[in-house]
Amino acid sequence: MGGELGQEQEWSHEGELDWGLLDDxxxxxxxxxxxxxxxxxxxxxxxxxxxxxxxxxxxVESRDAANSVFxxxxxxxxxxxxxxxxxxxxxxxxxxxxxxxxxxxPRPGTWRELLNSDAEVYGGSxxxxxxxxxxxxxAQHGHFxxxxxxxxxxxxxxxxxxxxxxxxxxxEGTAAREPERRPGSAPVARDGERPRELGDVWQEPDRP
Numbered sequence: 508m509g510g511e512l513g514q515e516q517e518w519s520h521e522g523e524l525d526w527g528l529l530d531d532x533x534x535x536x537x538x539x540x541x542x543x544x545x546x547x548x549x550x551x552x553x554x555x556x557x558x559x560x561x562x563x564x565x566x567v568e569s570r571d572a573a574n575s576v577f578x579x580x581x582x583x584x585x586x587x588x589x590x591x592x593x594x595x596x597x598x599x600x601x602x603x604x605x606x607x608x609x610x611x612x613p614r615p616g617t618w619r620e621l622l623n624s625d626a627e628v629y630g631g632s633x634x635x636x637x638x639x640x641x642x643x644x645x646a647q648h649g650h651f652x653x654x655x656x657x658x659x660x661x662x663x664x665x666x667x668x669x670x671x672x673x674x675x676x677x678x679e680g681t682a683a684r685e686p687e688r689r690p691g692s693a694p695v696a697r698d699g700e701r702p703r704e705l706g707d708v709w710q711e712p713d714r715p
Contacts, residue, residue: 547622551581551592553581553582556592562584574608578596580594594666599661599662599664605657607655609647615651617668619667625659625661631662636657640654640666
């Protein structure tokens with residue numbers, strides 16, 4: 508209780524939340540971030556449909572200790588009238604901005620920046636990717652295409668492919684050969700291989 512507005516004191520059941528903190532733009536920014544993040548989670552099937560299914564999560568980058576950057580995909584397959592959905596989440600856990608940071612993605616084209624915790628409306632510096640990023644045919648993290656991103660300091664940024672600009676579909680997750688990786692980044696398990704990253708969930712492949 509109170510975390511949604513950055514309350515400074517421990518919550519007490521004997522009193523109300525410190526609503527007066529919302530007069531401070533920094534606390535109001537926290538409230539807006541929580542509101543918009545909750546709204547996005549409800550709106551995007553990738554962020555909730557497979558919460559308890561390993562198919563809904565895929566590491567993209569989990570070993571870049573040098574830059575303290577993490578990236579993963581949340582996914583939901585098509586079901587009934589619901590189209591497939593995927594969201595890329597990238598976290599920069601340091602106060603140092605990361606420029607020209609390349610992240611592999613499974614679909615070519617335009618990826619929209621859905622949320623950026625460093626946006627000015629949330630009390631951040633306003634650093635970001637100007638709303639969208641185009642992929643380049645540069646293999647990274649086991650994908651044929653990748654995004655060249657600006658990662659704001661101490662930020663969480665969420666991206667999704669723009670359906671209006673989608674012309675080619677998925678690249679099925681793995682490039683034909685192992686792409687070049689920056690020092691400290693993780694190797695990518697191919698279909699049927701045991702993942703080589705801490706936190707990956709592995710399922711025994713079907714046997715003939």
